[in-house]
Amino acid sequence: MMNKKTPFDRVVTDHGNTVLRVCLAVLSSLSDAEDAWSETFIAALRAYPELDENANLEAWLVTIAHRKALDVLRSRSRRAVPVGDVPEPIRAPLATIEPGQEIWEDVASLPPKQRQVIAYRFIAGLSYGEIANIIGGTPEAARRASSDGIAALRAQLTSSCLGQQS
Numbered sequence: 607m608m609n610k611k612t613p614f615d616r617v618v619t620d621h622g623n624t625v626l627r628v629c630l631a632v633l634s635s636l637s638d639a640e641d642a643w644s645e646t647f648i649a650a651l652r653a654y655p656e657l658d659e660n661a662n663l664e665a666w667l668v669t670i671a672h673r674k675a676l677d678v679l680r681s682r683s684r685r686a687v688p689v690g691d692v693p694e695p696i697r698a699p700l701a702t703i704e705p706g707q708e709i710w711e712d713v714a715s716l717p718p719k720q721r722q723v724i725a726y727r728f729i730a731g732l733s734y735g736e737i738a739n740i741i742g743g744t745p746e747a748a749r750r751a752s753s754d755g756i757a758a759l760r761a762q763l764t765s766s767c768l769g770q771q772s
Contacts, residue, residue: 610659611654611657611659612663614650614651614654617650617654617663617667618647620663621663621664621667622643622647624664624667624668624729624730625643625646625647625667625668625671626639626640626643627725627729627730628668628671628672628675628725628726628729628730629642629643629646629671629674629675631713631714631721631722631724631725631729632671632672632675632676632679632718632721632722632725633675633678633679634714638675638678638679638682639675641678642671642674642675642677642678643671645674645677645678646667646670646671646674649670649674650666650667650670653670662736664730664731664732665730665732665736668726668730668732668736668740669739669740672722672726672740672741709759709763712758712759712762712763713725713755713759715762716755716758716759719741719751720751720752720754720755720758721755722737722740722741723737723741723748723751723752723755724752724755724756724759726740726741727748727752733745734746734748734749734752735748
């Protein structure tokens, strides 16, 4: 029987941008997100031959990206940082996802679980069931985190719009 799987380079081309956006949403640092992106596709390349050809590629890749991004977070927390070299917190890298849309700066300021659920739902287009499988918990908890995150974003947007009108 002929293998009907998409060539892996095409998988990277088709889903690379989504994976990078998810990594950025989790990590809020472009360099860390790029590291997680690379690790995601290295792991995916190794596992790809065994993947069922009917599998949801994007959900599979987002799951790997989530885990690799968490690995980067863990490794970052273990790094020794000299006191004199502590960088200022970076809030802007997510703005590079869609130039000119400050909403990504506000997404970066959300608590990690809300930020991840927002990214997986609205960037990767995953269902709440798929999100629950990735981050752990129930679809209802993922839906609630999304709702709380959207409410926080709405409040931030309203506040900044009112501030601009003054």
